[in-house]
Amino acid sequence: MPLVRLSQLFIYSTLIFLLFSYSDLIANTIKVCPDCGIASVRQAVAIALPGDTVLVKDATYAEHDILIDKPVTIIGENHPTIDAQGQGYIFKVYADSVTIRGLKLKNVEVSYISDFAAIYTSKVRHFIFENNILEDIFFGFLIEKSHNGILKNNIIRGNAVKEHSSGNGIHLWHSSKIQILDNRIEKMRDGIYLEFVKHSEIKGNISLNNLRYGLHFMFSNDDRYEDNIFEKNGAGVAVMFSKQIFMRHNTFRLNWGTASYGLLLKEINDANIVNNTFEQNTIGINADGSNRITYEKNTFHNNGWAVRFLGACYGNKLLQNNFLNNALDISYVGRMNGNIFDKNFWSDYTGYDLNKDNIGDVPYRPVKLFSYIVNQTPETIILLRSLFVDIINFSEKVSPIFTPDNLQDLNPAMVPIINYD
Missing domain, CATH: 3.80.20 (24 nucleotide stem-loop, u2 snrnp hairpin iv. U2 a'; Chain A)
Known part of the structure; x- marks a missing residue:
């Protein structure tokens, strides 16, 4: 009996030791600042182990095409700036369980053949991108074939002038179970663009002053759109070729x-x-x-x-x-x-x-009869609110013929x- 208890005690002690050892591993924080031993985000991400946190101090970092191929958390202190200086992407995410929070990302490359974005993902799951500021970008978030993600409380500001030289604020393609929450998007081509996206939630966003659509989605089923504001967009909001949509x-x-x-x-x-x-x-x-x-x-x-x-x-x-x-x-x-x-x-x-x-x-x-006439001859809209329109509408109301x-x-x-x- 004492041997059994001794064996149990040994097993429990070993498990506790391993647990604390593992906790020490996943709790590692790598600091980035101009005066630190590590002065670039790229370097910090490269040496990070799965589960590590990269803490970026307040400064400006000229970096682009930062590859993330392991589960890490990147946190900015007082919104440090990562400036791509017109070269490619800023972050390219190819790993699950990545969090990017509290950064200012700017000056993504504008291209006519590639969709460069501040944050790009491909075939990943369980990501969180929140409290970031994106300025002077081509695409903001470009999410491809990714699932179970959150984009929350980001500010996305572009300077779109022409459609062919501007991108979308939040662009999802072939993705599912994405939450787009409380973001502000302005002066992009489309504020939010979804294609082949299902079982997702778009809630509490403000999309305004965009060149084309505040929200544009196609072939996207079983999605919910709630508590959003779409204002002063070039073509409003377009919803196409989809089913089982809930808008409230x-x-x-x-x-x-x-x-x-x-x-x-x-x-x-x-x-x-x-x-x-x-x-x-x-x-x-x-x-x-x-x-x-x-x-x-x-x-x-x-x-x-x-x-x-x-x-x-x-x-x-x-x-x-x-x-x-x-x-x-x-x-x-x-x-x-x-x-x-x-x-x-x-x-x-x-x-x-x-x-x-x-x-x-x-x-x-x-x-009204005037509505019928305008459908047949759009130019007659110039007669709107005239006495003539009042007369024909009243006559149709008394004796309906066309309506x-x-x-x-x-x-x-x-x-x-x-x-x-």
Whole structure:
């Protein structure tokens, strides 16, 4: 019996010794500063062991194409600057479990044949890039074939002037389970670009003043977009060739131009667009070939067109939305089969409510004759808000001929929808 206990004690002692020895190994911190023994981030990463931390002191480091091929953590103290001086990438990450935090990264090379980025990843998992400042860059974060990552609280500022010489702030390709949280992106080509990305979350970001799209994604299914602000982008937001999309509490505003939208939907199916605000856009939502979408409790305020359906849009539901002072609430091209409008508030509705249940007793037809005319002859838009338009809209309201009988809200709300979600 004593031998058994002695053996157990030996085993426990050995395990404790190994545990503390391993902890000492993974707790190693390598300091980088101009006056330290290690004066470059590249050198620190090269000598680091898996699990080490590289602590970069406040200074400016002229470095580029720093290869990370092992799990390490790189932390900046007071946002030290790594300046690529117009040469290639800054970090190229090829290992799992890499964290880069608290750095200022600038002057990535601009190229017409290569997508140089401040931080580039390929085929990695479990990465965290947070609290970084990216300035004067080509691409910000370029994430390829990577999974289970977090991009959080980064500031990305470019100086995009032309599309061919500018890149995207956050660019994901063939990736999944990525969280893009609380970032600010401005003056890039596209603020956030996703292609073949699934099961990811885009939340709390501000994307503004970008040359093309604040958000642009294609072939990306089962993703969530919440609490983002997309403002003053050249073409607004474009969502294409995707399904199972959930968009909530986003703000789309001040996206003006002949080819600019708050939200462009191109062949989107089975989506929920809930509780968003579309304000002062040329077109709030422009839907083309998009089916089985629920638009619920959104607010459309002071847009040119609130919602424009271009065709092949079936099985959609517009429920309890607020349409407030838009030039045109609904526009459509082609058939609107199977679409439901119910309990929306329309600021132009002039019906009555005799039983005081806050539901209008007279159905509302949101498509005006002038909207139909503009679809046929776009140049007539110059007549907007003229007396002539008021007369033809009133005549169509009294005796509908051109506007569809099956496109009406049978239960228009008498007061704006208040959303407590």
